[in-house]
Amino acid sequence: xxxxxxxxxxxxxxxxxxxxxxxxxxxxxxxxxxxxxxxxxxxxxxxxxxxxxxxxxxxxxxxxxxxxxxxxxxxxxxxxxxxxxxxxxxxxxxxxxxxxxxxxxxxxxxxxxxxxxxxxxxxxxxxxxxxxxxxxxxxxxxxxxxxxxxxxxxxxxxxxxxxxxxxxxxxxxxxxxxxxxxxxx
Amino acid sequence: xxxxxxxxxxxxxxxxxxxxxxxxxxxxxxxxxxxxxxxxxxxxxxxxxxxxxxxxxxxxxxxxxxxxxxxxxxxxxxxxxxxxxxxxxxxxxxxxxxxxxxxxxxxxxxxxxxxxxxxxxxxxxxxxxxxxxxxxxxxxxxxxxxxxxxxxxxxxxxxxxxxxxxxxxxxxxxxxxxxxxxxxx
Numbered sequence: 363x364x365x366x367x368x369x370x371x372x373x374x375x376x377x378x379x380x381x382x383x384x385x386x387x388x389x390x391x392x393x394x395x396x397x398x399x400x401x402x403x404x405x406x407x408x409x410x411x412x413x414x415x416x417x418x419x420x421x422x423x424x425x426x427x428x429x430x431x432x433x434x435x436x437x438x439x440x441x442x443x444x445x446x447x448x449x450x451x452x453x454x455x456x457x458x459x460x461x462x463x464x465x466x467x468x469x470x471x472x473x474x475x476x477x478x479x480x481x482x483x484x485x486x487x488x489x490x491x492x493x494x495x496x497x498x499x500x501x502x503x504x505x506x507x508x509x510x511x512x513x514x515x516x517x518x519x520x521x522x523x524x525x526x527x528x529x530x531x532x533x534x535x536x537x538x539x540x541x542x543x544x545x546x547x
Numbered sequence: 548x549x550x551x552x553x554x555x556x557x558x559x560x561x562x563x564x565x566x567x568x569x570x571x572x573x574x575x576x577x578x579x580x581x582x583x584x585x586x587x588x589x590x591x592x593x594x595x596x597x598x599x600x601x602x603x604x605x606x607x608x609x610x611x612x613x614x615x616x617x618x619x620x621x622x623x624x625x626x627x628x629x630x631x632x633x634x635x636x637x638x639x640x641x642x643x644x645x646x647x648x649x650x651x652x653x654x655x656x657x658x659x660x661x662x663x664x665x666x667x668x669x670x671x672x673x674x675x676x677x678x679x680x681x682x683x684x685x686x687x688x689x690x691x692x693x694x695x696x697x698x699x700x701x702x703x704x705x706x707x708x709x710x711x712x713x714x715x716x717x718x719x720x721x722x723x724x725x726x727x728x729x730x731x732x
Binding site: 365366368369370372373376377380381384385387389392393394395396397398399400405406407408409410411412414415416417418419420421422423424425426427428429430433435437438439440441443444446447448449450451452456458464466467469470474475478479482483484485488489491492495496499521522524525530532536537538539540541543546 | 550551553554555557558561562565566569570572574577578579580581582583584585590591592593594595596597599600601602603604605606607608609610611612613614615618620622623624625626628629631632633634635636637641643649651652654655659660663664667668669670673674676677680681684706707709710715717721722723724725726728731
């Protein structure tokens with residue numbers, strides 16, 4: 363069975379006998395995160411279904427934004443845009459940037475990505491179009507902690523984010539589940 | 548207690564008595580998603596701790612990327628970059644774009660965001676710097692299903708993504724938990 367068919371099949375069983383009935387929820391109210399917190403963290407597979415219980419987070423508590431290495435790619439990138447929606451439309455008052463140990467982004471380089479792309483038939487000209495941005499992003503990410511500190515600093519300086527929004531920096535361990543505070547906003 | 552202190556306190560208890568011991572995992576192997584699948588979905592709080600059980604996804608199965616409205620903001624935006632890392636470094640062979648019903652992005656507009664930013668003291672000049680991009684992004688998002696179809700089409704045409712990577716479009720219901728297939732790659 364394909365991965366998608368498997369998900370659809372599991373989902374059919376889940377919906378036939380849901381563990382909790384959310385059907386009566388107000389769909390405007392239920393969008394607002396109860397903890398007034400947005401978390402920016404990594405797409406790492408070891409965080410799936412693990413960071414939430416390790417931090418005591420339930421459905422409805424927080425917004426979660428996830429990208430490779432929880433890094434920013436500009437003053438108005440997808441993460442910043444998501445945070446603006448959180449702040450201005452959903453009542454978010456605090457932002458937690460949660461990096462993690464053993465983050466793959468510290469191994470990813472322009473060289474490794476370019477080599478793999480060329481080996482998979484990507485046109486050299488398409489790569490040239492993004493080379494400069496790729497270098498800044500992939501080669502600029504050295505240590506997960508430094509990246510968290512840099513993202514926190516960039517968000518605190520972003521003029522689109524109000525000064526009273528607290529921005530915190532933290533690190534998570536993908537195997538022990540330990541959360542460590544780097545910088546409290 | 549502040550939200551951050553509360554998370555740290557819950558985490559201390561979690562780590563003192565972890566439900567599963569992952570400490571012996573190989574940290575290179577454990578990064579690779581077992582289902583060779585990357586999911587791009589929304590930051591919505593109702594998906595937290597809900598979409599994973601509803602789709603039968605456990606820690607280690609998939610990579611999850613989350614942004615407001617699971618939309619793309621360019622040919623090499625944070626989501627595309629994350630997907631490139633998934634494909635070229637982590638063995639991902641399939642991508643599932645999972646939008647959801649009742650998505651707040653369909654209500655977000657340049658007008659609503661600008662009004663809220665100005666009311667919170669953001670400088671009109673900072674807003675002017677991103678006005679064009681904001682309009683394309685916020686006002687361009689009308690219906691969650693249409694956005695999924697558009698993201699699927701954009702990724703299939705992205706020259707940085709190999710043609711043999713399957714790209715699927717799906718919709719999720721944040722209250723019933725139902726997953727619906729829109730377009731199988």
